[in-house]
Amino acid sequence: MSEPHIENSPQVSDEVKQTTCYMCACRCGINVHIRDEKIRYIEGNRDHPINKGVLCAKGSAGIMQHYSPARLKSPMKRVGPRGSGQFEPISWEEALSTATEWLAPIRKSDPKKLAFFTGRDQSQALTSWWAQQFGTPNFAAHGGFCSVNMAAGGIYTIGGAFWEFGAPDWNLTEIFVLFGVAEDHDSNPIKIGLGKVKGRGKRVVSVNPVQTGYAAISDDWYGITPGTDGLLIISLIRELMRSGNIDVDYLRRYTNSPWLVIRNPGAANDGLFLRDSDGCPQVIDRSTGKIVSHTTKNISTAMHGEIALDGGGVATPAFVIMGETYMDDAYAPESVCATVGISADRIRQFAADLAEAAFAKEVVINQPWTDWKGEKHKTMIGRPVSMHAMRGISAHSNGFQTCRALHVLQLMLGSIEVPGGWRFKPPYPKPPEAHPKPAGRPDQIQAGKPLAGAPLGYVLGPDDLLLNADGGPQRIDKAYSWDAPMSAHGLMHMVISNAVAWRSIPC
Numbered sequence: 481m482s483e484p485h486i487e488n489s490p491q492v493s494d495e496v497k498q499t500t501c502y503m504c505a506c507r508c509g510i511n512v513h514i515r516d517e518k519i520r521y522i523e524g525n526r527d528h529p530i531n532k533g534v535l536c537a538k539g540s541a542g543i544m545q546h547y548s549p550a551r552l553k554s555p556m557k558r559v560g561p562r563g564s565g566q567f568e569p570i571s572w573e574e575a576l577s578t579a580t581e582w583l584a585p586i587r588k589s590d591p592k593k594l595a596f597f598t599g600r601d602q603s604q605a606l607t608s609w610w611a612q613q614f615g616t617p618n619f620a621a622h623g624g625f626c627s628v629n630m631a632a633g634g635i636y637t638i639g640g641a642f643w644e645f646g647a648p649d650w651n652l653t654e655i656f657v658l659f660g661v662a663e664d665h666d667s668n669p670i671k672i673g674l675g676k677v678k679g680r681g682k683r684v685v686s687v688n689p690v691q692t693g694y695a696a697i698s699d700d701w702y703g704i705t706p707g708t709d710g711l712l713i714i715s716l717i718r719e720l721m722r723s724g725n726i727d728v729d730y731l732r733r734y735t736n737s738p739w740l741v742i743r744n745p746g747a748a749n750d751g752l753f754l755r756d757s758d759g760c761p762q763v764i765d766r767s768t769g770k771i772v773s774h775t776t777k778n779i780s781t782a783m784h785g786e787i788a789l790d791g792g793g794v795a796t797p798a799f800v801i802m803g804e805t806y807m808d809d810a811y812a813p814e815s816v817c818a819t820v821g822i823s824a825d826r827i828r829q830f831a832a833d834l835a836e837a838a839f840a841k842e843v844v845i846n847q848p849w850t851d852w853k854g855e856k857h858k859t860m861i862g863r864p865v866s867m868h869a870m871r872g873i874s875a876h877s878n879g880f881q882t883c884r885a886l887h888v889l890q891l892m893l894g895s896i897e898v899p900g901g902w903r904f905k906p907p908y909p910k911p912p913e914a915h916p917k918p919a920g921r922p923d924q925i926q927a928g929k930p931l932a933g934a935p936l937g938y939v940l941g942p943d944d945l946l947l948n949a950d951g952g953p954q955r956i957d958k959a960y961s962w963d964a965p966m967s968a969h970g971l972m973h974m975v976i977s978n979a980v981a982w983r984s985i986p987c
Contacts, residue, residue, distance in 0.1 A: 498512075620936065639908060655684075738797045747793060842861060890902060897909075920955060
């Protein structure tokens with residue numbers, strides 16, 4: 481009896497299309513194999529810069545979504561009572577005609593009465609543009625309650641954030657720390673990076689309430705109380721400052737920590753940066769003790785000290801205020817350990833491990849380069865500590881400030897934009913000024929006309945807020961008002977409750 485023939489290399493496809501996976505926000509490149517005009521197989525594209533051929537089970541299952549019997553094939557019209565689930569398919573012509581009939585009168589009278597909020601539809605650029613053309617400022621997508629507070633915190637602090645803005649230097653880092661990272665966003669690039677770090681025998685540390693996924697393969701795990709990441713981070717900063725394990729030269733060269741802050745209680749300028757007549761921030765030249773522009777070349781700026789001002793008050797480097805804030809005993813390991821759920825000794829050890837990697841194992845590359853001021857350097861000094869964070873730290877009411885604290889921790893170590901640290905990807909970093917400001921002030925809304933600008937953006941001061949004549953919120957979600965001034969992507973989760981509240985107010 482002859483053995484059955486087994487085809488070891490069956491014909492999978494007669495055509496392969498390259499596209500992008502949309503099963504999550506990772507945006508991996510994929511090869512879609514087609515045979516007889518049907519999708520037969522999905523694999524990672526090895527030539528794609530994001531995933532380099534790696535594809536997760538969710539991406540491979542994209543074929544199931546494409547051929548799901550529950551997939552909508554046409555617009556659906558409700559034909560029964562609300563909630564009955566009774567729908568019937570209609571043509572696109574009828575759907576568009578119905579939508580136009582509903583929306584045209586609103587646009588002609590008061591376009592802001594349309595609240596257009598979408599979920600993760602993967603096409604926010606299009607939906608935002610549509611809202612702008614309609615004329616309503618009441619637009620946002622899922623980002624407002626997902627992780628855009630992380631992006632906003634990063635852009636306002638360092639010019640960009642984790643995930644698509646940059647990535648660790650996988651080839652040189654000595655310790656890789658994850659804060660609140662599950663196996664979702666940026667999953668395949670992180671898996672590739674973890675393989676490189678572990679393959680080189682370097683440390684992986686996870687800060688996460690549960691030890692699953694990436695935390696399960698980490699060399700050290702800090703199972704903190706949910707929502708206390710920021711408190712742990714500030715305690716780490718305190719320990720690094722107390723022990724002198726911070727990169728002061730990096731801070732004075734590449735951050736605004738030496739900029740002078742006005743201390744003049746009760747005055748309008750209290751808490752503002754001291755600037756010259758051209759608006760340029762000022763610093764103290766250590767060699768002369770005089771105030772100069774922060775752009776002055778070949779000086780060493782003072783990180784301590786105080787200058788009396790002619791108009792009253794004094795000016796002191798921002799670093800002084802940071803020290804006063806972070807060195808508070810309220811952030812000592814003994815003070816936070818019960819809340820964070822990590823012992824004081826482990827917090828101190830965590831800080832010591834970061835310091836050892838950053839300073840005892842610094843990376844030195846013999847490559848001349850020129851910095852932002854035009855000053856020349858003979859070598860590149862790297863602090864090989866890299867970090868990554870995601871929704872775990874952002875999905876809390878303190879998420880924005882937690883993300884900012886984490887970036888300050890990186891800056892204290894001098895580990896941003898250096899060999900072995902965390903590095904940006906073009907076109908980032910960008911200052912907040914490079915991003916659009918939100919449109920939606922009363923003078924920017926006109927019946928029957930597009931909105932005078934994008935409905936989402938970054939505010940730089942009170943003048944950018946979207947307020948009514950009485951100073952109240954202009955948008956239904958209260959984004960860009962005094963309630964939530966730095967909303968960035970709006971507050972989709974507040975729409976229904978605010979609508980109900982405003983409807984109950986007597987006219």
